[in-house]
Amino acid sequence: MDIKQNSTALLIVDVQNDFIPGGALEVKDGDQIIPMINAIQKKFSHVIVTQDFHPANHGSFASQYDGKSPGEFVVLGGLDQILWPDHCVQGTFGAEFHKDLDQSNWEVIFQKGKNPEVDSYSGFFDNARKGDTGLNAYLKAKGIDTVFVCGLALDYCVKFTALDAKSLGFETFLIEDATRAVNLSPSDGKDAIEEMRKSGIQICTYKEFL
Ligand code: VGL
Ligand code: ZN
Secondary structure (H helix, E strand, C coil): CCCCHHHEEEEEECCEHHHCCCCCCCCCCHHHHHHHHHHHHCCCCEEEEEEECECCCCCCEHHHCCCCCCCCEEEECCEEEECECCCCECCCHHHCECCCCCCCCEEEEEEECCCCCCCCCCCCECCCCCCECCHHHHHHHCCCCEEEEEEECHHHHHHHHHHHHHHCCCEEEEEEEEEECCCCCCCHHHHHHHHHHHCCCEEECHHHHC
């Protein structure tokens, strides 16, 4: 694939220990995307990374509610919120990037999920679209008009980051094989790809970069 280097960015979403097999919110085969992401990072002059970075009392954690378990729902910040196991807590191993992920090319890291009162799947905005990480302004200031999105998890943070990128006017690609889904329901990953495709997001594979 021929990319316009200076106006194109790779967005690596949440490749953190808690989303890797053995982690608190493990994504099946999540570790398999690491060599793929490493192989393509060198092709981009802008590599931009997001990090799920919750306080220990985050309102998306089932542990914060008496008698609630992961997978159940509460209302958080006025929105229906699915509850998760405690994950990506600031200062813990689970919040760190996987050790095999090559960080040598990274330009900037945007953290999200820091407000305990609202969850934040997208790398751009929280789920209430009130908090803004600054990613949009950053990309615009760098003259970036095209983004390629990969990472974890396909049916949550990757999907919402890609949908926001598209709606903010970026030409947006999902690198389909460099992502994996949580799949709380078995078809969630497939459905996420379909929803992205319908929104005008283009689907590609990491092999097209090699
Ligand atoms: C994510 C659930 C909760 C993700 C983050 O990175 O996809 N999913 N927090
Ligand atoms: Zn989270």
